Amino acid sequence: MIANSHDLEHPMDKYLRTDRLPHVWCPGCGIGTVLSCYLHAVDNLGLDKDKLVMVSGIGCTGRAAGYVDMDSFHTTHGRAIPFAIGLKAMKPELNVTVFSGDGDLFAIGGNHIIHAARRNADINVICINNYNYGMTGGQLAPTTPETAYTTTSPYGNIEPPFNLVGLMAVSGAVYVARWTSIHVRRLTKSIEEALEKRGFCFIEVLAPCPTAFGRRNEMRDPVESLKYFKEQAIVKNFVNPLEATIEPNKKFYVGKFVDLEEEMTFEDRLWLMTSEEFLKAPSKKRKEMILGVRRHVKEHMEVLLHTPEPTEEGGKGEGV
Ligand SMILES: Cc1ncc(C[n+]2csc(CCOP(=O)(O)OP(=O)(O)O)c2C)c(N)n1
Numbered sequence: 001m002i003a004n005s006h007d008l009e010h011p012m013d014k015y016l017r018t019d020r021l022p023h024v025w026c027p028g029c030g031i032g033t034v035l036s037c038y039l040h041a042v043d044n045l046g047l048d049k050d051k052l053v054m055v056s057g058i059g060c061t062g063r064a065a066g067y068v069d070m071d072s073f074h075t076t077h078g079r080a081i082p083f084a085i086g087l088k089a090m091k092p093e094l095n096v097t098v099f100s101g102d103g104d105l106f107a108i109g110g111n112h113i114i115h116a117a118r119r120n121a122d123i124n125v126i127c128i129n130n131y132n133y134g135m136t137g138g139q140l141a142p143t144t145p146e147t148a149y150t151t152t153s154p155y156g157n158i159e160p161p162f163n164l165v166g167l168m169a170v171s172g173a174v175y176v177a178r179w180t181s182i183h184v185r186r187l188t189k190s191i192e193e194a195l196e197k198r199g200f201c202f203i204e205v206l207a208p209c210p211t212a213f214g215r216r217n218e219m220r221d222p223v224e225s226l227k228y229f230k231e232q233a234i235v236k237n238f239v240n241p242l243e244a245t246i247e248p249n250k251k252f253y254v255g256k257f258v259d260l261e262e263e264m265t266f267e268d269r270l271w272l273m274t275s276e277e278f279l280k281a282p283s284k285k286r287k288e289m290i291l292g293v294r295r296h297v298k299e300h301m302e303v304l305l306h307t308p309e310p311t312e313e314g315g316k317g318e319g320v
């Protein structure tokens with residue numbers, strides 16, 4: 001007898017609150033694919049679900065936190081990062097991932113994310129960049145490419161967008177990568193690396209939003225959008241992230257841009273500074289202790305400038 005589709009179990013069901021399904025995402029939206037990559041990364045690494053946390057802000061991407069069967073928090077708009085930092089500071093044993101949209105993280109939440117990177121807060125950030133505010137009907141975001149049409153740029157965007165990977169690299173992130181929602185194998189691998197690495201890890205994922213952005217920008221068909229990503233993406237590791245801009249109808253880099261040696265995290269330093277030894281030390285000694293564990297932006301930049309030479313990644317037929 002053929003089983004009823006409702007009786008079938010999907011291998012990823014164990015990570016989902018299946019009672020919350022069906023989800024709210026539109027057909028062809030890239031968010032589900034990226035969430036699936038995150039869950040596969042967790043599964044591949046065999047991580048303990050009880051030690052994982054997902055924090056989201058508001059937006060279509062932010063809805064992901066409601067669907068995962070782990071401790072997850074759907075926070076207010078732009079505040080996923082400070083929420084995640086507070087959580088990680090108090091419970092260092094947790095593996096905390098922020099999963100949110102480009103508008104949530106870089107418009108209203110822009111201030112929080114640059115300081116999280118500066119501090120090397122030990123959290124992972126997966127940012128879905130669909131070039132606009134999807135949930136509220138398609139307004140201009142800080143990532144909208146120049147000339148693109150949105151509800152708030154009906155004559156074409158006149159503002160230059162942020163280069164998210166460049167911004168995160170110079171702000172102090174120890175791991176920075178960019179993929180698209182068609183690069184599922186590489187994205188999954190990259191998420192695995194971020195989950196295993198201590199410090200501030202940032203992964204940007206370009207993903208189609210056919211409903212709000214695509215239909216105004218000749219990307220109504222999600223399959224065409226994925227083909228566009230595959231054709232335009234140049235897969236290369238350790239390209240200078242400042243050169244990884246995204247411009248209309250031009251090729252763009254995807255890959256790993258930054259992967260620095262492990263260093264003290266914000267939480268490490270925070271706990272050290274709350275130790276009895278520190279609190280009881282005279283002021284001169286305290287200053288020495290702080291300088292001994294400082295995170296110097298100049299040194300970070302020097303290391304960044306000496307990242308390995310760009311390496312070709314993949315080849316024919318290996319685009320995803
Ligand atoms: C304080 C506040 N301001 C504005 C909003 C309205 N709002 C909800 S989602 C959103 C933008 C979401 O865009 P993005 O983060 O790119 O996520 P997407 O929906 O594209 O996945 C905005 C402005 C809000 N919920 N709260």
Ligand code: SF4
Pocket residue numbers: 024025026028029030031060061130134135208209210211212213
């Ligand atoms: S509006 Fe865009 S981002 Fe939101 S669910 Fe639909 S396709 Fe996805």
